[in-house]
Amino acid sequence: MRSLDEIGAALEASGGSATDYLAAGEETLCHWIQARGLDPTGEEREGFRLLALHRQGARGEPSFNACRETCRELAYHYNLLALEPDHADVGKRLEMMRLIAMHLYLFVSGKMQVEGLGEFCCASRPLRTGT
Amino acid sequence: MSSKEKEYKKVAYYPGCALEGTGHAYNRSTKALGDALGLELDEVKNWNCCGAMEVKNIDPKVQTYLSSRVMSIAANEMGHDVVMAPCNGCYHNLKKAEYDLQNDEGSKEVVERISKKAGHKTYEAGQIETIHALDWIKDGIGEEGLKERVKNSLKDLKIANYYGCMYTRPRHIFPEKDQGEGSESTSEPHFMDDLLAAAGAENVDFPLKTACCGGAHTLSDSDTSTLLVSNILQAAEKAGAEVIATECPTCHSGLEMHQIRAEKKFGRKSNVKIVYFTQLLGMALGLSARKVGVHENISDSLGMLKEKGIA
Numbered sequence: 001m002r003s004l005d006e007i008g009a010a011l012e013a014s015g016g017s018a019t020d021y022l023a024a025g026e027e028t029l030c031h032w033i034q035a036r037g038l039d040p041t042g043e044e045r046e047g048f049r050l051l052a053l054h055r056q057g058a059r060g061e062p063s064f065n066a067c068r069e070t071c072r073e074l075a076y077h078y079n080l081l082a083l084e085p086d087h088a089d090v091g092k093r094l095e096m097m098r099l100i101a102m103h104l105y106l107f108v109s110g111k112m113q114v115e116g117l118g119e120f121c122c123a124s125r126p127l128r129t130g131t
Numbered sequence: 132m133s134s135k136e137k138e139y140k141k142v143a144y145y146p147g148c149a150l151e152g153t154g155h156a157y158n159r160s161t162k163a164l165g166d167a168l169g170l171e172l173d174e175v176k177n178w179n180c181c182g183a184m185e186v187k188n189i190d191p192k193v194q195t196y197l198s199s200r201v202m203s204i205a206a207n208e209m210g211h212d213v214v215m216a217p218c219n220g221c222y223h224n225l226k227k228a229e230y231d232l233q234n235d236e237g238s239k240e241v242v243e244r245i246s247k248k249a250g251h252k253t254y255e256a257g258q259i260e261t262i263h264a265l266d267w268i269k270d271g272i273g274e275e276g277l278k279e280r281v282k283n284s285l286k287d288l289k290i291a292n293y294y295g296c297m298y299t300r301p302r303h304i305f306p307e308k309d310q311g312e313g314s315e316s317t318s319e320p321h322f323m324d325d326l327l328a329a330a331g332a333e334n335v336d337f338p339l340k341t342a343c344c345g346g347a348h349t350l351s352d353s354d355t356s357t358l359l360v361s362n363i364l365q366a367a368e369k370a371g372a373e374v375i376a377t378e379c380p381t382c383h384s385g386l387e388m389h390q391i392r393a394e395k396k397f398g399r400k401s402n403v404k405i406v407y408f409t410q411l412l413g414m415a416l417g418l419s420a421r422k423v424g425v426h427e428n429i430s431d432s433l434g435m436l437k438e439k440g441i442a
Contacts, residue, residue, distance in 0.1 A: 066296055066343045069318055073338040092369070099366040100338055106362055107343050110355030 004031050004109050011102045014095060018081035021094075021101040022050060025074045028105045029053035032064070035112055048075045067107045074100045139262070139271030142213040143205035144172035147221035147380075148180055154218065154380025156424030160409035161217050161264055163423050167416045168272050168280065175205050175214065181224040184347060191231075192241040198228035199242045202261070203254035217264035217409070219379035223297040223304070225261040230304040232256040263298065264409065265322040265378055266315075274329035282417035284331030288439055290411070291337035291372035291403070292323040293363065295382040299341055323378055323408050330415035335370040339363050346385045357396060360389035364401040373435065376408045383407060387429040404432035414441050 002010070007024050010016065016024075026049055030040040033056055045051040054071040058064035077097035081090065150158035165172050178201050180186070182194025202225060205211045216222040231238035233256040246253040262270075268277070299305065299317040308315045315322050320341065324334045342363060345356030364386065367375050377383040386405045393399040406428065413423035420426070420442035425433055436442035 062301065065300065069341050070339070070343075072318065077338065095369055096338060096366065099362060099369065103339060103342050103359065103362050103366075106355065106358050107345075110345060110348070110352065110359065113352060113355065 001027055001030060004028070004105070004112075007031075008102075008105055008109065011098060011105055014098055016094075016098060018078050018094065018097060021097045022048075022074065022078045024101045025050050025071065025104050026053055028101075028108050029057055029071075032057045032108050032112065036061075046075070048078075050075055064111075067104055070100060070104050070107065074104065135270035136272075138213055138260075139170065139215075139267055141171040141173060142215045142262070142267065143209055143211035143259075144174045145178055145181075145201055145205070145214050145216045145221055145225070146174065147178075147216060147218040148183070149218050149220070149380035149384075153384045156427035157217060157380050157383065157407045157409060159427070160407055160413050160423035163418055164268070164409045164413045164416070167413065167418055168268070168276075170267065170271050172215070173209065173211065175201055176209065177204065181216075181221040183220055183224070187224070192238050193245075194224060195228045195231045195238045196242045196245045198224045199232065199254040200246070200249070200251065201225065202228070202259040203246065203252055206254065206258040207252040212258065213260050213262060215262050215264060215267045217378070218381070219263075219295050219297040220381055222261060222263045225259075226304045228254075229256055229259070229261060263378070265298075265326070268326055268412070269322045274325055277326060277329040277412070277415075281330050281415050283415055283441060285327065285411060285415050285441060286331040286333075288332045288411075288441060289335050289371050289373045290327055290332045290376050291335050291367035291370055291374070292320075292327065292340055292376050292408075293337070293367075293382060293386070294320045294323065294340050295346075295377075295379050296341055296343055298379065323376055327376060327408060327411060330412055332411070335367075335372045337367060337370050337372065339366045344382060344385050344389075346381050349385060349389075353392070354396070356385065357389045357392045360386055361393035361397065361399045361401070364390055364393070364403055365399070368401055368403050372403055374404045374406050374411070374432065376406060376411055378408050384429070390430065404435055405430040406432050406436075411441075 007027055011024055033040045041052050041056045043052045045055055050071055080093050146158050179197055182197040187194040205214045216225055243253045299320055302317045308317050328334055345359040349356040390401055410423040410425055433442055
């Protein structure tokens, strides 16, 4: 598995495929899960390992749901590209998928950096603390 | 006139702290929009901070009390049953307080104890319906009502609508959302899209409309916030947007400030303009750019809006 920095550098450069960007999203989530001392799941949810990984990463950590829609958008764009490979907007869709994968990378790597500083997501702490 | 139209004709208005500071343009444009649409705002008397992030992170029950006090004044001292909060943080916190008071005995006890000590009537769950400015326009006027009043169409303006995270998360404090046709969606919100489309704008397909902007760590980890915002701005531009429409003062100022910082710190320049949806709707109704506070935005959109014939 690539390091987070390597994933970031690969996403910074455009030219990847939908499979590359989906894989980057999965690897990013694997880093988060491993950092919490767990083995990343090999299962799928709604046909995507990415979504199963997100669910695993958010277990006991509601603030991780702040990247739930980002993961779902990544899966949606993968489907768009896989189902309509000859669509006139393929280039634009790929670029958008790259930026979505980049957002997931930035969110997760940022969240890992600031673990010691407090909650990254302002919306969820009261839920985590059970109030 | 539907029941919502009647209910929202005159509501208690809770601007919150940000709208008296960095989000002043949102305050100004919300009030101007209300006037133009014949919707009356009755500002909550002697309102206090909703507890925002700061109090919530230290003692969530005290935040519940602070939000409940605002609702108590609106309900018990002013006779309202609807409070409109245009700030996502305030809106979220009032909703969370409502949820806590319905579901958590510990929160109820704390609220009762502090309310007694403070000398006001304790807020009881169910007295107030908290709505966002988007609900206020969407249900109080509706797309058809807006279309009838548009004097200055936003046509040819390509908009990416950015809702931020607190407008829809966590889902369970927004029981009225995800209720099928006509209701707001937590996974793909669309009220702002609907209203701006009714005013003639072209909404672009924008996949990061609820993505995290790192707002909570804008001071403790500014670089991460800047990179997240920069990515949102870049995605909006790549989606073809000329403007990002906002509906929260924190999101708005975060996007504006990190747009500048992204260029200075990382050399990432973006030209997309950041404008409150209330400013855009106000101008569509024929209000001047000044009346809706475009000059108060940091993101200088006036030239572009003039070019488009909107300002």
